[in-house]
Amino acid sequence: MRSKRLFTAGAVIASLSVMATACAAPSADEGEGNSDQPTSLNLGWNQPFYSYNEDTSNGNATANSNIKYLMNDQFWYVDAEGEIQQNTSYGTYEKTSEDPLTVKYTVADDTTWSDGTPVDAADVLLAWAAGSGNLNTIDADKVKTDDATGLPQNTKGKVYFDTSSQGLPYVTETPEISDDGKTLTLVYDKPFADWQYDISMSIPAHVTAAKALGIDDPQEAKDALIKAVQDKDEAALAKISSFWNTGYDYTKMPDDKDLALSSGAYVMKEFKENQYMTLEKNPKYKGDHAASIDQLTIRWNEDPLAQVQALENGEIDMFSPQVTTDVAQAAEKVDGVEIETGVExxxxxxxxxxxxxxxxxxxxxxxxxxxxxxxxxxxxxxxxxxxxxxxxxxxxxxxxxxxxxxxxxxxxxxxxxxxxxxxxxxxxxxxxxxxxxxxxxxxxxxxxxxxxxxxxxxxxxxxxxxxxxxxxxxxxxxxxxxxxxxxxxxxxxxxxxxxxxxxxxxxxxxxxxxxxxxxxxxxxxxxxxxxxxxxxxxxxxxxxxxxxxxxxxxxxxxxxxxxxxxxxxxxxPSANISNGSRVTGLDPAILAPTMFYGFWDWKAGS
Missing domain, CATH: 3.10.105.10 (Dipeptide-binding Protein; Domain 3)
Structure with missing residues (x-):
């Protein structure tokens, strides 16, 4: 067994904890890039995906954020050792002033959503609008939630983004957008210790506005969202926030493919409720973290011993369970198994x-x-x-x-x-x-x-x-x-x-x-x-x-x-368990997304 040292500090995201027939396994030649046949891997996880918007109180779960990690690129990422790194192929951000704290975000020219719509300052503006809460017209402590679902219940006609941020509330003035629509500048009312982590890009502005306001054209939808934010148009923002809160929740492949867009390496292709999700390489992605494997299928099963059996049967190639002694001992008996242990x-x-x-x-x-x-x-x-x-x-x-x-x-x-x-x-x-x-x-x-x-x-x-x-x-x-x-x-x-x-x-x-x-x-x-x-x-x-x-x-x-x-x-305790003949190049991270980190370096074997 290999081991990885502990680095972490703090904790935030809730770690939430079946199996279908396996896809055909690729050959060894496919893993080396010597064949035109697509490569594929099957991954095991413990809880099904249920929301594309991992920034809401409902969707804020590892079950969702790990999938979105494969689908969405960001201005920054945290590496395997827990250090923040800028992702300049997606865009750049820089602190341009200490007093007042001023941060400028610029999206790269060739960064797009998987439907071809450019990612731009409108998407960053939506991230600010949601995270800051400064446009909300009802306070979080006044919001009632549905007993059965936990979703906001008394917000109709009110602006309420069901999320929170530590630093964005200090940006009380509406951020400015550059003339070319690629740059958004945040000016903080006071310093913020963790400003580098403030902007998380996960939800497309053009889709949110289109569905909320009934606008088909992507650019017109983005323009309408920008105007609503700049004008503090309560009627429009109430619709936008309402859709943002719940419009991206689903437990199987949505009929509307706009609800499953990608700005990253993979695109959602198939999603069978409580069984599996298949992701395919995003042909429009031009960033540094391009998919090295053509197709990933995530199969869900909460029983780690069943996952060990699936690994032995060739139904999955890798999984990272809530490990127990029985699981570790069973996994060690599987031919070709690689186990990396450590602390999460x-x-x-x-x-x-x-x-x-x-x-x-x-x-x-x-x-x-x-x-x-x-x-x-x-x-x-x-x-x-x-x-x-x-x-x-x-x-x-x-x-x-x-x-x-x-x-x-x-x-x-x-x-x-x-x-x-x-x-x-x-x-x-x-x-x-x-x-x-x-x-x-x-x-x-x-x-x-x-x-x-x-x-x-x-x-x-x-x-x-x-x-x-x-x-x-x-x-x-x-x-x-x-x-x-x-x-x-x-x-x-x-x-x-x-x-x-x-x-x-x-x-x-x-x-x-x-x-x-x-x-x-x-x-x-x-x-x-x-x-x-x-x-x-x-x-x-x-x-x-x-x-x-x-x-x-x-x-x-x-x-x-x-x-x-x-x-x-x-x-x-952590254990990343894999079939060493089927997948190599693994570097599981201590922090989220643990097993899924470094997917761009994975290689599929025989």
């Missing part, structure tokens, strides 16, 4: 829901915040974190430890300093006696029912639940198994009281964890609100001194532990 930029955690009238919500106790806090503290005091690590993670990574920080990864700058003062030591030992005492002080009698959601068919999470249930029962809690195959879509819908899942990093940005904990943040799925936390993250956004950044994060974490909103568990 993803951490497991358990969250308690504060706004669903459940056992951790003050509303269940007549608004008594102190009583609800004691119940949460009682629950967390009985979570067997060390047992989970010892039994499920150490057999794969002998050096694994309990993670004790919400914002920093063990081994990265500031971790030890934060842990020493954040209050995590209060939960270092399982203490059912303390739990019972806290419940007694809260005046809660009898076992407390707690619905625990996790990914159905996820073996490691099922094992975690089996360790949690008896430990919490001893403390006075009755855990109800609320596993769900659609748990990612259900996040934030109020149908569960506690949830176990992972946050995955896309970048090493220091402000990345903000949306998870600030009031109304896109990743704040539990209804948490703390004025001190909000204020500290506001300060962090503009702080460039690393020592002060760590001090701010320590202050944040003190509040998180004091409020007992949940617990961190462990850093994910």
């Amino acid at each position: 930029g993803t951490y497991e955690h358990i969250d308690l829901v504060l706004n669903n009238k459940g056992p951790f919500d003050p509303a269940s106790y007549g608004g008594d915040e102190a009583k609800a806090l004691k119940v949460r503290q009682a629950f967390l005091s009985a979570v067997p974190r060390q047992e989970i690590v010892d039994k499920l993670i150490k057999p794969i990574n002998a050096d694994a430890e309990v993670r004790n920080s919400f914002t920093r990864t063990e081994g990265t700058p500031g971790y030890d300093e934060i842990v020493a003062q954040n209050g995590s030591s209060e939960y270092s030992e399982v203490d059912p006696a303390r739990s019972k005492k806290l419940l007694q002080e809260a005046g809660v009698n009898g076992d407390v029912d707690v619905r625990v959601m996790y990914a159905a068919d996820n073996v490691r999470r099922a094992n975690e639940f089996q360790l949690l249930k008896p430990a919490l029962a001893e403390a006075g809690f009755n855990l109800i198994d609320a596993k769900s195959a659609k748990w990612g879509e259900k996040l934030g819908d109020g149908t569960y009281d506690a949830v176990v899942f992972g946050w995955q990093s896309e970048t090493p940005a220091v402000t990345e964890s903000g949306p998870t904990f600030v009031t109304g943040g896109i990743n704040n799925l539990i209804g948490y609100s703390n004025e001190t936390v909000d204020s500290e993250f506001d300060t962090l956004n503009t702080e460039t001194d690393e020592a002060k950044q760590i001090e701010i994060l320590a202050n944040v974490e003190k509040e998180l532990y004091k409020d007992a909103i949940g617990l961190t568990l462990y850093q994910f």
